[in-house]
Amino acid sequence: MSWTEERIATLTKMWEGGSTASQIADELGGVSRNAVIGKAHRLGLKSRPSPVKAGEKKAAAKKKVAAPAKKPAAAKPKAKPAAPKADTKPVAAKPAGSAAAKPVPQNSQPIPNKPDALPKIHSVGPGGFVRQGPGDQQAPIPPAPPRRLVPAKPSPDIADKTSLLDLNDRVCRWPMGHPGEPDFHFCGEKVNPGFPYCVQHCGRAYQAQLPRGARRPPPPLPFGGPRVR
DNA sequence: CCCTGATTCGC
């Protein structure tokens, strides 16, 4: 599988929408969870509630498939348990799941006022995502949001449709239209229990193997099949 | 054990 524009768009949206890498991989199909994560990082989007936080150890040397030949005397400065970096402070960015957890109200954002904030102009792509300019490196996001960001609905056009953000284990995930397009949404019907799709779409997703010679005409593909323009 | 994302590194 290759990373087409549409697949990348879906990945980006789902990633930013809070879906897990597994869910994204599952939705895209043909790729592993690792592939999704790897791609996400390469795309520049990252940083999500990761179980592994600062202070990791890079001690373990990775050895993949049987190493064919080692480089002679190619010492790699790898393991470096020492040199504890003291630069990053543990910015407690708890999801604030239990709001009343701490009676001590940790100071909220000092609201980094930016008097010189340039009125950046973003172009908005189909589906409502904000395009990044060429050298527009996503800004470091200095103020770590104390709570999980919930992206607003991309567009009112699909307010009554089942958007990516509306997906859960109980609604049909059959895609309607093409990712990245303004009206892209999901079926949203109640799922056939045990399946990711409703009864109707299960019938499309899972088709019985017919005996030879009794082939069906066209197996309908997800995403509406090949694009017709 | 399961899950998660991060990272490395051979391809």
Added chain:
DNA sequence: GCGAATCAGG
């Protein structure tokens, strides 16, 4: 660039 292997935390 890609992604399996591996890691590490929950």
